[in-house]
Amino acid sequence: MPTRYIGDGYWEIASRQMSIVTRSEQQRFKDAKITVIGCGGIGGQTIEMLARMGIGELIVVDEDAFDISNLNRQTLATLSDVGLDKSAVAAEKVRLINPYVKITSFNEHVDETNIDKIISDSDIVIDALDNVLTRVIVSRKAKEKGIAYIHGAIHGTLGQLTTFLPNEDKTYEEMFNLPSSGKELTQEVIGDLKNVTSGVPPVIAPTPNLIGCLEALEAFKIITGVGKVTVAPKILTFDLLDLSSFSIEEI
Secondary structure, X not given: OOHHHOOOHHHHHHHHHOOOOOXXXXXXXXXXXXXXEOOOHHHHHHHHHHHHHOOOEEEEEOOOEOOHHHHHOOOOOOHHHOOOEHHHHHHHHHHHHOOOOEEEEEOOOOOOXXXXXXXXXXXXXXXXXXXXXXXXXXXXXXXHHOOEXXXXXXXXXXXXXXXXXXXXXXXXXXXXXXXXXXXXXXXXXXXXXXXXXXXXXXEXXXXXXXXXXXXXXXXXXXXXXXXXXXXXXXXXXXXXXXXXXXXXXXX
């Protein structure tokens, strides 16, 4: 470890990545604020990676509590956490990993009434959600407030990842040709969106955790300016049962 980092806890934690970013780039990450909506399989890994990379402030949101079935993939979950609120557990584990991260948790269902409060003045909003309707609400508010929106989703061994920057024309709804595109969220449109997400998808541990790691890295790249971001309409996709399938396409 470079001697200049010894004695400063934050910089000691970040020291192993300081050959990848400059101090000023890492400082930008230290000064940044990110909201992660969802603290389950994708979100738990995203939150942990952001904390370990040294994000300055985190907002974590989830309305659910851990149950036994979460143990197959959700890295924040242990047997002792079953029955506890995911957002509260996430916040406590962030404090244990990196006490220099300012952490706020919301145990709430995200909808049009509270999304403005939740994402507030964040630099980035990360989608670790499991339904299309909430993604539409979050992506619209992020666009309105000029906040980058990182989308990730999984099904079984399949994963996808892309980023919607506020200065780009392509929106989440347009890119995926959703029935809500260009429309108000009336009850009819909301019903159509709920029909897009059907049933509980199969999932195996590596898939959401890989997407979570990739979402955290996309956020790191956006804030520090290091590396290239996968910006919509480009999308990174993979099938973990076919390693040759890792690709970036435009849709």
